[in-house]
Amino acid sequence: MFDRDRWREIFEAIGKNKLRTFLSGFTVALGILIFTILLGLGNGLLNSFLSSFVDDAQNVMFIRSGNTSKAYKGFQENRKIQFKNEDFEFIKNNYIGKVEFATPRIYRDGLAKYKKESGSYGIRAVHPDHQYLEKTIMMNGRYINEADLKERTKNIVIGRLVEKDLFKNESVLGKMLNIDGIQYKIVGVFQDSGGDNEERLIYMPYTTVQLLFGNNDYLDQINLSYNMTMSTEKAIAFSKQIEKDLKERFRVAPDDQSAIRVYSLAEDIKETMVVLRGIYLIIFVIGIGTLISGVIGIGNIMTFSVKERTKELGIRKALGASPGSIIAMVLQESVLITAIAGYMGLLVGILVLKLIGNSLKEFFILNPKVDTGVIIVATMILIFFGLLAGYIPARRAAKIKPIIALRDE
Structure with missing residues (x-):
């Protein structure tokens, strides 16, 4: 050699x-x-x-509801399926060991004002687990916590660009922000790798929104992350099982594709x-x-x-x-x-x-x-x-x- x-x-x-x-x-x-x-x-x-999917965990499932497309078990077609808090608790308690994090979502839009500055922003009312599903990164302060849910506080977390738009160079923690005539206290500022749209959002406790807007327990959507020890095939099977169980819970025909939909990122993967x-x-x-x-x-x-x-x-x-x-x-x-x-x-x-x-x-x-x-x-x-x-x-x-x-x- x-x-x-x-x-x-x-x-x-x-x-x-x-x-x-x-x-x-x-x-x-x-x-x-x-x-x-x-x-x-x-x-x-x-x-x-x-x-x-950089702004979401890759093991996320999205559970959405709509209207039924056919009659079933005495119920007429075009019946609206409305998720409630009890359905969120059902998801959390019925799949222990399989669900990692879970959160409801309620969507709203609001006009936010601070001094002479104002702007329209998307509002997401969520559970503290939402931070891990969305991969939200806290820049200052804290995220929504369990105490905010129980006490239905008017504490909010704002995106980096909301802070930039309305507060310029001011420190925002502890400041009050007027949204549609209601004063909310800012407890945190976040950033999100999902882009500008994600950083122009405002998060608040879902229980607070339920109390302030309708005094009900309605939810628009339920998101969860499954245990990462599951294989892709098992994750897909789990999403189908959740859909099947929810259809039985709401008395929806098994082949009704519009009433309840469970979408898992595992399918895309x-x-x-x-x-x-x-x-x-x-x-x-x-x-x-x-x-x-x-x-x-x-x-x-x-x-x-x-x-x-x-x-x-x-x-x-x-x-x-x-x-x-x-x-x-x-x-x-x-x-x-x-x-x-x-x-x-x-x-x-x-x-x-x-x-x-x-x-x-x-x-x-x-x-x-x-x-x-x-x-x-x-x-x-x-x-x-x-x-x-x-x-x-x-x-x-x-x-x-x-x-x-x-x-x-």
């Missing part, structure tokens, strides 16, 4: 076949370049998918993984195909190299060189060409992905890149292919008989 004379001979052999060596190396480099770029673009698609597996399969087939063409090229180079050095190899054997040493020399040359060409292809591929960056965002490709582990594996595969490409001509070289080699012209 570290024989200086052998390395000198290898470089001399490569120098005698510069064009063929370049072309075979170029094929390998092109193969790993294509492989790297395609893999990076595949990862970019995955990043784009994950970014669409499953569908996306199917697509991604298809993409990675295409990447694998194309990458292996291009690498095989490179391997064939290297095999041809080694075959020509052995043929041109027939006399030299025969003399080596006549002077006592073992078949193993001849095989090792040919394989070393093959691996050298493969490793250098493959490494150059990897470097160019990574550079291309960096140059692409987020320029393909409109094609749903975000931050395309390849992991270091993948690069290491690809390099090992290249070295293996290099050994494979050189093995056949190496064996042929090792079988050369000195007397026949010396007669070769």
Whole structure:
């Protein structure tokens, strides 16, 4: 491996076949370049998918209600299904161990005023668990807590952009904000990676909204997160079980798709993984195909190299060189060409992905890149292919008989 004379001979052999060596190396480099770029673009698609749920936990289920589309068990069609607090408690208490966090939602819009500033903002009345489902990040103060729910306080948490719009550079904690004529105390300011719309929201206790607007226990929606130990298939089955149980609870036909709907992000994850597996399969087939063409090229180079050095190899054997040493020399040359060409292809591929960056965002490709582990594996595969490409001509070289080699012209 570290024989200086052998390395000198290898470089001399490569120098005698510069064009063929370049072309075979170029094929390998092109193969790993294509492989790297395609893999990076595949990862970019995955990043784009994950970014669409960046402001929500990925194990979330959304439970929504509507009107029935058919009569069932004595109830007429077009009956409105209205969730209440007792339904939220049913969800929390009936699936202990399977539900991680749960929150109701009540949606409203309100005109907020502070001094001379005003603006219309979306209001979400929620449970404290909502912070973990929405991945809300507190910048200042605190989130809504259990005491706010029990006491039905007029405490609110405002988004970063609400603070910026209305309060400019003032400190907001403890300040009173007028929303539709009612004074609320600001106890926290949050930010959200979901974008500007998410940061122009105001959160308050759902029990407070129920008291102030209608004195009822109505809910617009129920969200929950399932236990992350569940597989995707089990999570989907769990969402279907919740839907089935709620339909029985509200006496809704099992095949009524409009009255109660349970949507789980696990379904999107499953569908996306199917697509991604298809993409990675295409990447694998194309990458292996291009690498095989490179391997064939290297095999041809080694075959020509052995043929041109027939006399030299025969003399080596006549002077006592073992078949193993001849095989090792040919394989070393093959691996050298493969490793250098493959490494150059990897470097160019990574550079291309960096140059692409987020320029393909409109094609749903975000931050395309390849992991270091993948690069290491690809390099090992290249070295293996290099050994494979050189093995056949190496064996042929090792079988050369000195007397026949010396007669070769």
